[in-house]
Amino acid sequence: MNNVVLNSWARLNYLQNTRQNKTPNTTQYAAQYAAQYAESQSLINRSVYSNNTPVRRILHVYGGCLFSGGNGRSGQEIHMKYDESSTEEDPVIRAWGIDSKGNEYERLIHVNEVDPQNATPVEMKALEEHLFATKDEVITSPGSRGIGSILSSLSGFDVNEKLNFVQYMNEGAAITMDKSSAMRSQLDAERYLFYYQQQKKK
Known part of the structure; x- marks a missing residue:
């Protein structure tokens, strides 16, 4: 409708x-x-045109992490490291931070189980950082992710809220004026989905 x-x-x-x-x-x-x-509304519109009131909160940044940062507008934070239980066959990332309500969260994420068509922002960030760490050719390639980046989703979605990131990233590409940025988002979406599908076959 x-x-x-x-x-x-x-x-x-x-x-x-x-x-x-x-x-x-x-x-x-x-x-x-x-x-x-x-x-x-489309997923990208919910993020870009969110009515959420900007939060005035200093973001924490920790050293020695795969990623440590967040979204300045929503005040949400994501920090992550490989967990002690992580293996090459079953990479596990420990993620913690602050959600949209200002509450602390912590969870273990099995990267191979992250479905980009039904994942939370923190799960997708774990998948992205694992592919960065393993030097995936698509994810580590240069170029701006633009509107459809994982962190930008935190402007309209809670860090632990499920959404279809393949749809989200393709919608972002559709409204991006920069063609190279749009292509970057589309390639990322395809790579995340392909990785998940390959893991499901094992």
Whole structure:
């Protein structure tokens, strides 16, 4: 359902109640419209045009990590290292940080089980960092990731919220003016999916 249809639906219901001399419940309609509008948005739009209030929080950065950083707008943090249980056949990453509500989290991520079509930002970051560490040719190749990067998703999604990153990254590529950046995002999405599919075959 597109935005035009949603706008028309909300207005039609409001007008019908008004014409029938009913007092429209504006709070109810506002809530219904907001929920349906949010549902209709693409994943990339939820991230780029998020209404989340920027958080004023100093991001922590730790040394000796595969990655340590986050998203300055949402205040979410991701820090990760290989866990002691990690092996070449079963890479395991220990991730910790701060979520969108300001709560601390910590979890172990089995990289080979990360499905990019149903993964959280922290899971995808673990997959990305593992491929960086193993010098994957696609992921380590130079070029800007642009709008569809994993960290940019934290502007509209919680660090532990599942989403389809293949869809997200391709949507980002579709609205990116820089062709090389768009191609970079598409190649990354294909690589993440191919890696997962290869691991599932083992």
